């Protein structure tokens with residue numbers, strides 16, 4: 618399979634969440650589907666955390682994680698691929714902040730700010746969410762120092778509420794099996 622060449626590709630950070638069905642299997646499948654796209658490479662993944670629901674409280678606990686992609690796709694196209702992946706994996710939109718088989722958010726794309734009806738970058742609610750910041754801080758590299766992104770995440774994480782509602786679920790999403798098979 619051809620991969621984005623280093624010179625023309627950008628790094629993109631994404632957040633993944635799931636709180637219905639086989640949560641860990643769905644997270645893994647979402648990453649697998651993104652990786653299968655010829656213009657996307659999954660470069661790094663964070664550990665998976667189990668997190669208490671935020672915003673809309675009467676719903677099951679989430680699994681949350683973050684990943685770094687390299688892609689030659691424009692951010693708008695990358696978001697479309699992510700939304701299609703959500704749909705393929707059974708995402709139904711009814712309650713705002715409510716339960717979902719999978720949620721894929723585009724957090725940050727190297728060198729890019731955007732504010733359109735369909736896509737805002739960086740993600741506008743990213744800094745308010747411990748369930749996003751904690752996994753992000755696990756995978757953000759020194760390279761992001763110069764852009765200020767790393768400092769932003771580290772500072773936001775220090776002050777944020779809700780860290781006590783987060784516990785490590787598994788360190789490696791690729792090695793975890795289906796949630797309901799006991800593997």
Ligand SMILES: Nc1ncnc2c1ncn2[C@@H]1O[C@H](COP(=O)(O)OP(=O)(O)OP(=O)(O)O)[C@@H](O)[C@H]1O
Pocket residue numbers: 696700710713714715720721722723724734735736737738739740741742
């Ligand atoms: N950075 C972004 N990442 C993902 N979606 C975005 C972004 N900026 C704007 N959107 C838009 O937000 C719409 C709704 O997304 P979604 O249903 O996943 O929201 P949500 O997960 O319920 O809430 P939140 O956006 O607060 O996480 C998407 O259709 C997309 O067009």
Ligand SMILES: Nc1nc2c(c(=O)[nH]1)N=C(CO)CN2
Pocket residue numbers: 633634635668669670671672673679681714715720748
């Ligand atoms: N713990 C947790 N809570 C949430 C989450 C999520 O991914 N994890 N997603 C939401 C909608 O974006 C609303 N609340």
